[in-house]
């Protein structure tokens with residue numbers, strides 16, 4: 001599907017000798033691919049590690065179920081080693097049930113928060129049908145996705161009334177490069193991540209809550225210090241996402257912004273040292 005669309009390289013730069021948390025040095029030519037899938041107004045990130053391990057974070061809204069299955073085909077995904085449902089909102093977990101129905105899944109993480117929506121119940125049913133047990137997503141969890149790709153969960157740091165703040169926030173490190181994937185975490189969660197003392201720095205930031213004013217506070221942004229930011233938004237969405245205040249903040253910090261509504265799916269490839277960004281349009 002994507003192959004038919006002309007692709008062009010928009011960025012490629014060396015990040016130099018930044019401190020990295022990789023367990024072993026990346027092998028030359030081995031690549032981590034992070035796909036910020038265009039699911040309209042919603043969010044979904046697919047990661048494929050050098051050894052072919054896969055992680056899917058969110059899967060867009062209910063009406064994107066087929067789109068998600070098509071993406072799995074496009075990227076030759078035959079199993080998912082890790083699935084993360086950041087929080088129960090439909091624009092994140094809507095398409096997850098069908099993905100779980102169609103592919104073998106080894107582990108699934110979700111925050112400890114319930115929802116009485118049909119979408120959430122349908123996801124729980126798919127998880128149950130697969131005989132999976134949900135692992136609780138929370139700050140402090142960490143695991144290796146493969147020998148060289150490390151995953152740290154930086155949020156939620158507590159229990160919040162606002163389910164957006166219950167969002168699982170995932171930091172992925174490969175060699176000297178890192179990605180911070182924030183779900184819909186808002187300022188309250190950002191404040192607690194800052195207070196937790198966790199290393200928030202990342203080369204790529206998935207802008208929280210689709211570029212809403214609720215997220216990407218200046219303090220948080222200054223700590224993350226991303227080179228690149230991705231905003232997962234749908235064209236002409238009714239929320240007015242992304243907000244101009246957030247775009248201005250990113251611009252002032254010198255962050256290069258990529259958007260699904262303008263550029264389609266955004267693929268960021270890391271060789272452990274530098275990043276290479278390709279957009280669908």
Ligand SMILES: [Zn+2]
Pocket residue numbers: 042043089091092184209210
């Ligand atoms: Zn959302």
